[in-house]
Amino acid sequence: MTTRPKIAIIGGGPGGLMLARLLLLRGLEPTVFERDRHAGDRPQGGSLDLHAETGQQAIARAGLEAEFRAVARPEDQGDRLYDQNGTLLFDRDGAGDNRPEVDRTALRQILLGSLAPMTLRWASKVDAVTPIEAGGFDVVVDGISERFDIVIGADGAWSRVRALLSDARPLYEGVTLVEFGFAAERHPDVDGLVGSGKMFAVGDNRVLIAQRNGHRHIRGYAGLRLPEAEARGWMSLGDDRIRAMLRDRFAGWAPSLVHLIDSGELIAVRPLYALPIDHSWQSRVGLTLLGDAAHLMSPFGGEGVNLALADAVDLADALTSGDGWGAVAAYEAAMMRRARPAAEGAAEGLAGAISAAGVAAVLDQYRQRVEA
Template sequence: MSQQPTTETPKIAIIGGGPGGLTLARILHINGIASTVFERDEHALARPQGGSLDMHADTGMRALRLAGLEDAFRNVARYEDQDGKVCSPDGKLLFSDSDPDGERPEIDRTQLRQLFLDALPGGTVRWGQKVEAVRPLADGRYAVFANGGDGGEAGEPFDLVVGADGAWSRVRPLVSDAVPCYEGVIFCELGIDDADAQHPALAALVGHGKMFAKGRSRTLVGQRSSNAHIRVYAALRAPESALKLDTADPDRTRQEIAGHFADFAPVLRALITEAKLLAIRPMYALPVGHRWANRPGVTLIGDAAHLMSPFGGEGANTAMADGADLAMALADGNDWRQAVADYEAIMFPRAEEAADGAAEGLRGGVSEDAPDHILEHVAAARERAHPGNRVDDGASA
């Protein structure tokens, strides 16, 4: 299809109000471009958004700067929670460092979402709008159907529809046949509230940041969030059907998870036995290097474009970078169709590199090997950021 250059402003629908979609909406807004965000959640606090995220300089932090939200971010971010530890399954501390001047400040997901929501004009986000389908119209626009409205009736037309709707995107099939595949690892997500007062030993174990303990095909991660909450990820390499949440008796599932970590030291296993089970998440990913031929009027950002394992800590960061790059390209005032193609050209290689790292991180991070992989990974990252890290060998966690 040949494109005529135009300076018209497109009518934009963003499907999904996660980190990617809200970054896009906010940066468009401060550049004078309106958008509509369709979000299936009934309201901002309809469901817990998950644990803490660290923001990376070139992606998440840059997006916050372009969104004019750096100061608001600093008010809630936790610069003091960037420490890292690696333990062996028997509780021996293999590596530890403290990094209060690090460049990866932490923020809870709920707080991050709220920063963006507070900075958008009322009505930008349409809550409780689950998009069922997006269909091309004869005039080149796309109709968005929400909440069961995917029959014959007219959906709302938009010039540009951006799929920011995560792993199981309803927009992605318009540009790509790719579907996420199971990566062989189940993440069990648990939470411990008020850890400093109620569970001081676990608070000390996790410290002010993240603690990894890697066994054979099983890895435990403890991560401090705000308000002394500890988020625990118990990851195991297993068939997807190996573990299911017993909704009638989640305690039984939690005991089953603890059983998978029976050879871990009691202090580590307590991260499971003293926690509340929050979710069982089989890890899915899109193929590394997923891309598509540009289709005028539709694009994807974030997980919808490049779902990857959380082991690289890049998913939310790259989603925000995508939102920022697409918004900046559209704000340039040139042909908006070309702007979308320009954004995709920037995003594809960045996503491929991040997804490659995340896949490698998951392969090594939850594997048959001894903890060397995680140890090397954490130590190398810290050494790059701050030469002269301390390695404690032989101490107890």
């Protein structure tokens, strides 16, 4: 690769933006292609907890610790667990934990504000990435091609870039989440239910979740097992119909819990997908992946954004090491080794939280974490 390669990063999520920031700090000028028209174009998701050895380390390497501390919420690290009758089985405030929460939107804003002008191109949905015989790749947006030496797929679950490296596609995990939003001041009952972080209410193959976000906002989720075709059908239904079906599925649960379904603003229906746990590819000069494009997993492990940020750190090191593409191939191998146990844990977390065993196994996991 040349001394100053022309680099395209496809996708403006946390991983892609972190990589862009780190490369800019090292004198490179990457271009980030983002399909959104602007930062507020669509909801960015709920709260994230950044881990010391991955997410927080990336923030430090990017020189953004002060900005992160200004929006992080260390007070929101608690856990509560209820059974389906509304009985509180576990309550821990999380004080002293080193996994501060931050809204995904706030994290994205920090990263966007750290980039040089013209680094990110809004409203740039990539139609194709095409190899060039002489080397490099054409990135095609709205029929216009631009040549790059290196293309990095940070384009999430349904990555276009991944198709040039791997035949793998995300597989439905059998579980769908219906997402709700609550303003805490308008929903004091939900506010009281959540405690100082997040709550789970677990029953037979069903779960209700609520988590504190910034600005006195709470995100809620109703999770259940559905066939994939049915889950995708739910995505086209109106709010009233979805709520009615959820009330039927959660019949017999405590009214204080079912209230989450009845009172929240319905945001989205989200079938959960994951790449195979052992996903890998043969390294190809000029093309690589990070984050969900490389190792999509369920959110029940809490590792997704942390892995994406760690990927960005390691890939920036590889691209600026002076050791050629071999350094990137080494990054890919190390990333796959790191992602595998996280993906296994996410699959186990999902299977345990939404299972016929109900709440007992989940309570054991909570207690084991405290004792560890």
